[in-house]
Amino acid sequence: MKKVWIDTDIGTDVDDLLALIYALKNPELKVMGASTVIGDSEKRAKIAAETANLLGKAIEAAPGANLPMLSDGKNYWCGYEGDGMDLQKTKIGRPATACLQNIVTDPSYTIACIAPMTNIATAANLSGSLILAELYIMGQAGSHNFRVDKPASDIVKYCSTGKTLVTTDVAKKVYLTKEEMFGLKTGNAELDKAIYTNAGNWLKHSPYKDRFYLYDPLTVAAVARPDLLKFENISGIRTSVSVKADKFKEHFLEILTS
Ligand SMILES: [Ca+2]
Numbered sequence: 001m002k003k004v005w006i007d008t009d010i011g012t013d014v015d016d017l018l019a020l021i022y023a024l025k026n027p028e029l030k031v032m033g034a035s036t037v038i039g040d041s042e043k044r045a046k047i048a049a050e051t052a053n054l055l056g057k058a059i060e061a062a063p064g065a066n067l068p069m070l071s072d073g074k075n076y077w078c079g080y081e082g083d084g085m086d087l088q089k090t091k092i093g094r095p096a097t098a099c100l101q102n103i104v105t106d107p108s109y110t111i112a113c114i115a116p117m118t119n120i121a122t123a124a125n126l127s128g129s130l131i132l133a134e135l136y137i138m139g140q141a142g143s144h145n146f147r148v149d150k151p152a153s154d155i156v157k158y159c160s161t162g163k164t165l166v167t168t169d170v171a172k173k174v175y176l177t178k179e180e181m182f183g184l185k186t187g188n189a190e191l192d193k194a195i196y197t198n199a200g201n202w203l204k205h206s207p208y209k210d211r212f213y214l215y216d217p218l219t220v221a222a223v224a225r226p227d228l229l230k231f232e233n234i235s236g237i238r239t240s241v242s243v244k245a246d247k248f249k250e251h252f253l254e255i256l257t258s
Contacts (some may be wrong), residue, residue: 001027001028001029001030001058002028002029002030002110002223002224003030003032003033003108003109003110004023004029004030004031004032004109004110004111004112004220004223005031005032005033005035005063005099005100005103005109005110005111005112005114005124005133006019006020006023006031006033006034006035006038006048006111006114006174006220007034007035007036007041007046007096007100007111007113007114007115007117007119007120007155008020008026008034008036008037008048008114008115008216009036009037009038009043009044009076009114009115009116010034010036010047010048010051010081011039011043011044011047011081011198012039012076012077012078012081012202012205013202013206013215013216014181014195014198014199014202014212015114015212015213015214015215015216015217016020016046016114016115016216017051017194017195017198018175018195018211018214018216018217018256019112019114019216019217019219019220020034020048020051020052021051021055021186021191021195021256022217022220022221022252022255023112023220024027024051024052024055024057024059025055025186025255025256025258026220026224026255028163028224028225029220029223029224031052031058031059032059032060032103032109033059033061033099034048034059034060034061034062034064035061035062035063035064035096035099035100035119036048036061036062036064036115036119036120037064037065037066037096037098037115037116037119037199038065038066038067038068038076038077038115038116038148038149039066039075039076039077039081040066040077040081041064041065041066041096041109042063042092043081043082043087044081045061045062045063045092045093046061046082046087046090046092046098047081047082047085047087048061049061049090049091049092049093050085050086050087050090050194051191051194051230052070053090054188054190054191054194055188055191060061060093060094060099061068061093062092062093062094062095062096062098062099062100063092063095063245064095064096064097064100064107064118064119064122065096065118065119065122067078067118068116068118068148068149068151068152069118069121069122069151069152070149070150070151072147072148074213075147075240076116076148078201078205079252080198080201083198083201084193084194084196084197084198084227085190085194085197091169096122096123096217097119097122097123097126097185100119100120100122100123101123101126101127103123103129104120104123104127104129104132105127105129105130105131105132105133106132106133107132107133107134108133108134109133109134110133110134110135110137110223111133111134112136112219112220112223113136113137113138113145113156114138114145114215114216114219115138115145116144116145116146116148116149116152116153117137117145117146117149117152117153117155117156117202118152120135120152120156121149121151121152121153121156121159122152124155124159124160125155129133130159130160130161131152131159131160131161132161134162134163134164135156135160135162135163135164136163136164136166136167136220136222136223137156137163137164137166137219138166138168138171138215138216138219139152139165139166139167139215140165140167140169140239141169142147142169143167143168152159152185162238163238164222164231164237164238164240165237165238165239165240166215166218166219166222166229166240167239167240167256168215169199169212170218170229170240170241170242170243171213171214171215171218171219171240171243172213173216173242173243173245174213174214174217174243174245174248174249174252175208175211175212175213175214176211176212176214176249177210177211177212178203178210178211178212181195181196181199181212182196182199184196184256184257186256186257187257187258199212214248214249214252217252218243218248221251221252224242225248225251228243228244228248228251229242229243229244229248230242230243241247
């Protein structure tokens with residue numbers, strides 16, 4: 001089992017929630033915790049913790065940076081995050097910096113970074129070390145996670161030793177239709193409600209009205225099932241170039257509904 005830490009902006013785009021559920025349910029992954037970033041990171045941490053609670057698991061949900069290192073003045077908090085979940089009694093963990101300082105320098109960890117890289121870059125700076133954990137990063141130069149915090153993505157680019165990019169271009173090959181999303185059954189009615197509420201809210205914000213791209217689930221799946229993607233070394237970085245879209249979707253739905 002791979003020891004995985006997830007760095008996420010869960011709550012806005014529904015794909016982070018699906019990625020966390022996928023990770024928690026995947027028998028090949030041991031989710032050690034999740035750190036949250038951008039916007040109300042404490043609320044995001046509560047969403048992550050409650051997701052694990054609903055699956056009968058406990059993870060350290062660590063709130064991280066609320067703002068990028070260099071703010072572009074835009075607001076990446078929609079306000080609906082956490083709707084459809086009861087978070088009143090949900091407990092969260094230590095601050096992300098306290099957890100990640102050790103994790104980024106631990107080569108036994110794999111970090112799936114499915115959000116702007118502020119937390120990872122901050123932890124790398126505080127640790128005074130190179131990032132020795134294996135990194136799986138959602139996105140590519142110019143995509144959301146890189147654009148929102150460019151200084152952080154530069155730090156991660158130059159300070160990390162082993163990293164894999166799951167590019168937005170490749171992730172755009174995998175999506176759920178509206179019918180598939182609102183027909184998902186995880187085996188837990190409370191979790192299903194959280195998914196449908198998050199998906200419904202995201203649909204109002206997303207430019208795509210007929211589908212939900214699975215950017216973040218594909219990134220986490222790349223950790224457990226790298227055979228579902230093809231990678232090439234591009235400018236020294238292991239980079240996704242294609243995905244077996246049908247096989248991935250079958251695998252993803254099998255885990256999610258297991
Ligand atoms: Ca995300």
